[in-house]
Amino acid sequence: MNPLLSVRELTVGFETPKGPVRVVDGVSLELAEGETLGLVGESGSGKSTLALSLGRLLDEPPAFIDPGSRIEYAGVNLLALDPERLRTYRGKAIAWIFQDPASSLDPVIKVGHQIAEAVCAHSDVGRKAAWNRAVELLALVGLNDPRDAAHCYPHQLSGGMRQRVAIAAALAGEPKLLVADEPTTALDVTLQAQILALLGDLRERLGMALLLITHDLGVVADIADRVAVMYAGRLVEEGGKEQVLKQPAHPYTEALLRATPRLHRTGPRLPAIPGAAPDPTSWPSGCRFHPRCRYAWDRCSSEEPSQLSGETGRWVRCWLATEPQRRRG
Amino acid sequence: MIAFVTRRLAQALLIALGVVTLTFILLHAAPGDPFAAAAESPYLSPQAIEQARRNYGLDRPLWVQYLRYVGNLARGDMGVSFSLHRPVSEALLDALPNTLLLAAAALILDFGLGITVGTLQGMRAGTRLDRTLSIVTLALFSTPVFWLGLMLLLVFSQTLGLFPVGGVTDPVLYPSLSPLGKLLDRLWHLCLPAWTLGLVGAAGTARYQRAAILEVVRQDFIRAARARGLSERAVAMRHALRNALLPTITLFGLTFPVLLSGAVLVETVFSWPGMGKLTVDAVLRRDYPLVLGATVLAALMVVLGNLLADLAYRVADPRTREER
Ligand SMILES: Nc1ncnc2c1ncn2[C@@H]1O[C@H](COP(=O)(O)OP(=O)(O)OP(=O)(O)O)[C@@H](O)[C@H]1O
Ligand code: SF4
Ligand SMILES: [Mg+2]
Numbered sequence: 179m180n181p182l183l184s185v186r187e188l189t190v191g192f193e194t195p196k197g198p199v200r201v202v203d204g205v206s207l208e209l210a211e212g213e214t215l216g217l218v219g220e221s222g223s224g225k226s227t228l229a230l231s232l233g234r235l236l237d238e239p240p241a242f243i244d245p246g247s248r249i250e251y252a253g254v255n256l257l258a259l260d261p262e263r264l265r266t267y268r269g270k271a272i273a274w275i276f277q278d279p280a281s282s283l284d285p286v287i288k289v290g291h292q293i294a295e296a297v298c299a300h301s302d303v304g305r306k307a308a309w310n311r312a313v314e315l316l317a318l319v320g321l322n323d324p325r326d327a328a329h330c331y332p333h334q335l336s337g338g339m340r341q342r343v344a345i346a347a348a349l350a351g352e353p354k355l356l357v358a359d360e361p362t363t364a365l366d367v368t369l370q371a372q373i374l375a376l377l378g379d380l381r382e383r384l385g386m387a388l389l390l391i392t393h394d395l396g397v398v399a400d401i402a403d404r405v406a407v408m409y410a411g412r413l414v415e416e417g418g419k420e421q422v423l424k425q426p427a428h429p430y431t432e433a434l435l436r437a438t439p440r441l442h443r444t445g446p447r448l449p450a451i452p453g454a455a456p457d458p459t460s461w462p463s464g465c466r467f468h469p470r471c472r473y474a475w476d477r478c479s480s481e482e483p484s485q486l487s488g489e490t491g492r493w494v495r496c497w498l499a500t501e502p503q504r505r506r507g
Numbered sequence: 508m509i510a511f512v513t514r515r516l517a518q519a520l521l522i523a524l525g526v527v528t529l530t531f532i533l534l535h536a537a538p539g540d541p542f543a544a545a546a547e548s549p550y551l552s553p554q555a556i557e558q559a560r561r562n563y564g565l566d567r568p569l570w571v572q573y574l575r576y577v578g579n580l581a582r583g584d585m586g587v588s589f590s591l592h593r594p595v596s597e598a599l600l601d602a603l604p605n606t607l608l609l610a611a612a613a614l615i616l617d618f619g620l621g622i623t624v625g626t627l628q629g630m631r632a633g634t635r636l637d638r639t640l641s642i643v644t645l646a647l648f649s650t651p652v653f654w655l656g657l658m659l660l661l662v663f664s665q666t667l668g669l670f671p672v673g674g675v676t677d678p679v680l681y682p683s684l685s686p687l688g689k690l691l692d693r694l695w696h697l698c699l700p701a702w703t704l705g706l707v708g709a710a711g712t713a714r715y716q717r718a719a720i721l722e723v724v725r726q727d728f729i730r731a732a733r734a735r736g737l738s739e740r741a742v743a744m745r746h747a748l749r750n751a752l753l754p755t756i757t758l759f760g761l762t763f764p765v766l767l768s769g770a771v772l773v774e775t776v777f778s779w780p781g782m783g784k785l786t787v788d789a790v791l792r793r794d795y796p797l798v799l800g801a802t803v804l805a806a807l808m809v810v811l812g813n814l815l816a817d818l819a820y821r822v823a824d825p826r827t828r829e830e831r
Contacts, residue, residue: 235734261739269736282731284746286753286825295745296735331825344731351736 181208182387183232183251183272183355189244190224190231198242199458201227203411209355214381214388216402216419218395218434222455224411225391226277229359232256233268251355269351270300277360279341283332289343290316290328296350315346320376338369345376355387356380362397374400395438399423404491407431410456410466413485417492427494429471465496473504508821515817519810526806527580527799531573534795563589576799585803586796590789595800598785603804605675606781609700609773610766616705617762621712622748622755628713629720629751630743640713647710652769656703656776663699670699673778700777704769708762715758719751726750749823756820763812767805 190202202224209215219225230236231243234256249256251271256264276282284292293312297303303311309328316324319342332340341361348356358377362370378401381388390402398405398419405422407415407430415428426432433451453470456462462469468478477497486500487493498505560566564575579586585595624644628637647655664672671677676692677684684692723729724747732742771783778784782801789797821827 230730233734235730265736265738267736268734274731274734276727276731278727281727284728284732284750286749286823287745292732295737295741299736299738299741333826347731347735 180253182211182213183207183209183389184248185232186248186250187244188228188231188247188249190227190236190247191242191244193240193242194459196459200244200461201411201458202231203461205408205411205413207406207413207416209387209389211354212381212385212387214378214390214401214403216398216405217389217391217408218393218398218405218431219408220393220434220451220455222458223408224458225393225408226359228408229274229357229389229391232357233272233274234264235268235274266300269296269348270353272355272357273348273351273353274357274359275341275344275348275361278364279337279344280332280364282344283340283347285332287331288328289330289332289335289347293328293343293347293350296347300351311350312346315349316343318349319343319346319380321346337365338372341365341369341373342376345373345380349380349384352384353386355389357389357391359391360393361390363392363394370397377401395423395434407434410461411458412466412495414467414495415493417488421492427488427492427499428467428496429473429498430467433470433472473498475504511821512814512818515810515814519807519814522810523803523806524577527577527803528573530799530802531576534793534798535569576796580803585800588789588794588797590792590794590797595796598797599782599800599804602780602782602785605779606767606770606774606783608697609704609770609779609781610763612697612701613704613708613766613769614762616701617708617712617766618755618759620705620709622716622752624709625713625716625718626720626743626748626751628717629724630739630747632717632721637717641717644710644713647706648714650707652703652707653772653776655707656700656773659699659703660776671696673776675780700773700779703776704766704773707769708766712755712758712762716751716755719754720747722754723747723750753820753824756816756823759819760813760816763816764809767808 185205185207188202188205189200191198191200205224205228207215217225217228227236227241231241232249234243243257247257251267254267256267259267283289290309290312293315294305294308297308297311297315298305313324313328316327321327321339321342327335327339327343332343335343341364345361356377361377362373365373374397377388377390380386381401388401390398392398402419405415405417405419406413407422407428409428409430415422415426415431417427422431423435426435430451437451451470456466456469462479464477464479464482465471465474466482468474471478475497481497483495483497483499485493485495488499557566564572567575576586583596585599587593588595588598591598624640628640631637660672663670673696675696676689677696681689681692729742729746732746737745767783770781771787773779774781774783775787782805786798786801786805788794789801
């Protein structure tokens with residue numbers, strides 16, 4: 179079966195005063211219909227850039243997408259579409275929700291109108307029908323008084339409600355794939371759990387695929403089917419959730435797990451991974467993780483590992499896969 | 508809302524009083540005197556001039572003159588103009604509609620043109636169109652109003668003969684025109700002065716609106732709107748424009764005084780019998796009551812313009828709407 183989304187050799191960067199920087203570098207990934215992929219990586223690894231480039235939502239320039247890249251949705255290369263055709267895919271094929279629910283809603287327009295206009299963008303319905311649909315969507319995302327809420331301006335709602343509204347607006351085009359870029363990071367802990375549960379529930383009910391971006395492996399553990407780990411613009415490991423979380427193959431994943439107390443109850447707890455995240459203007463030579471890797475040896479700094487696969491759908495970009503005896507403790 | 512308006516109106520009265528006081532001091536500190544010219548005249552005896560000064564109360568100490576003026580003003584009496592020999596309020600009421608007409612026409616051009624051009628530029632920032640328009644607006648913005656007025660006059664009236672040289676209506680034909688003809692005649696006379704004033708203002712507004720749009724479009728909700736599949740047009744008109752209008756509304760309050768001072772120059776260039784021309788003439792003739800009256804009226808108009816801008820802002824921005 180063809181995947182719903184297939185990203186091939188995606189390279190995205192920004193023009194900066196110091197020259198072009200490649201923030202997403204040769205990333206390939208696939209998503210099947212209805213599947214949930216967790217994309218994990220620390221701040222600055224290029225997750226948001228990747229997410230936005232899927233719909234060409236970055237301002238180009240300063241952003242650029244390498245011409246060799248392919249983003250195929252249901253077999254259509256989105257990067258080859260003209261802007262008007264591409265627009266019809268945004269919100270209907272792929273929809274996005276963002277980290278900060280406060281800033282993803284227009285402050286001067288009633289939330290009902292914001293959802294209704296998204297409904298209108300994808301179907302030929304009248305104003306009244308679109309408004310009713312907006313109220314339905316607000317009910318779907320669990321707002322108690324959807325009719326009243328529709329008449330509110332964003333500042334009249336709480337943070338959690340705003341994120342629900344943003345989700346409702348994203349669902350207006352009945353997307354097949356929802357890209358959620360750190361949807362809970364800006365919320366407090368109890369709300370985080372509620373929003374995650376809502377996303378999982380919606381995914382199931384509506385049969386959407388979900389690309390869930392987070393720096394928190396705990397979030398992935400809750401609702402992902404598969405996990406991809408991103409470091410310094412590259413994917414470094416991918417596999418089923420159980421495999422990756424129980425037997426991380428990449429030292430970076432391992433370190434991330436150790437820094438996630440909820441998943442790693444035994445052994446030493448590290449607050450964060452030692453060393454600083456690398457600077458995209460000059461990625462380290464060889465394996466980009468080598469300056470911070472506890473297993474690194476000379477080969478790691480001179481030669482970059484390719485994607486070395488184990489079983490199907492499971493691979494790692496690390497030389498340890500060829501020399502497992504070097505991994506101790 | 509009502510409390511807000513009341514408070515602002517009370518403020519307006521204080522401001523008016525301040526303006527009166529300041530103008531009063533400046534007028535009397537400036538060299539010259541309403542009867543300086545008369546004193547040179549061989550036909551008037553010094554006694555006659557002294558008598559006239561006494562009639563107008565100019566022989567009293569300054570503070571008495573001041574208190575008397577403010578007292579009369581509070582009762583709505585603005586005194587009698589020295590030079591026009593008629594009540595100041597009448598003279599002002601004759602001139603005010605002309606100025607309001609000019610200012611309103613200029614405002615419409617200013618904001619209509621400025622917002623359209625600025626939005627277009629902001630949505631297409633960095634393109635050739637944007638850069639060209641930026642140069643045009645900068646040039647216009649730095650053009651002195653009276654110079655632009657003279658140039659337009661030179662080109663469109665003198666050389667091309669398309670528009671009248673000045674005045675509000677055609678002095679000869681106007682009385683014999685049909686009602687529609689009268690309206691057209693007025694609009695025809697209004698064109699050049701309004702464009703002069705409006706163009707310079709529009710250039711400033713366009714630059715402001717462009718900056719406001721640029722500020723808005725880099726916000727997340729614009730990207731989120733695009734991500735929902737809205738067309739560029741919907742993103743521009745519904746989200747970017749609406750949000751960018753908020754700062755521009757506050758600009759409206761600032762534009763009003765600029766417009767009034769611009770009107771002084773434009774009215775002089777186009778012999779437009781409005782407040783500006785009246786005030787300039789009054790100052791030149793040391794017509795104290797008329798200058799004071801015109802200043803008070805202008806100050807009230809500025810305060811009122813600001814109040815309107817604030818009210819418009821409150822209506823436009825839901826975040827400020829509920830506050831008292
Ligand atoms: N407009 C831009 N111009 C230049 N560099 C940029 C721009 N936007 C992002 N970057 C850089 O791209 C890199 C990746 O940013 P991105 O936002 O994709 O990371 P992220 O993984 O989403 O991080 P976070 O967890 O903080 O959201 C960062 O180093 C950032 O500085
Ligand atoms: S390749 Fe070397 S440096 Fe990179 S993660 Fe593997 S062991 Fe560490
Ligand atoms: Mg991010």
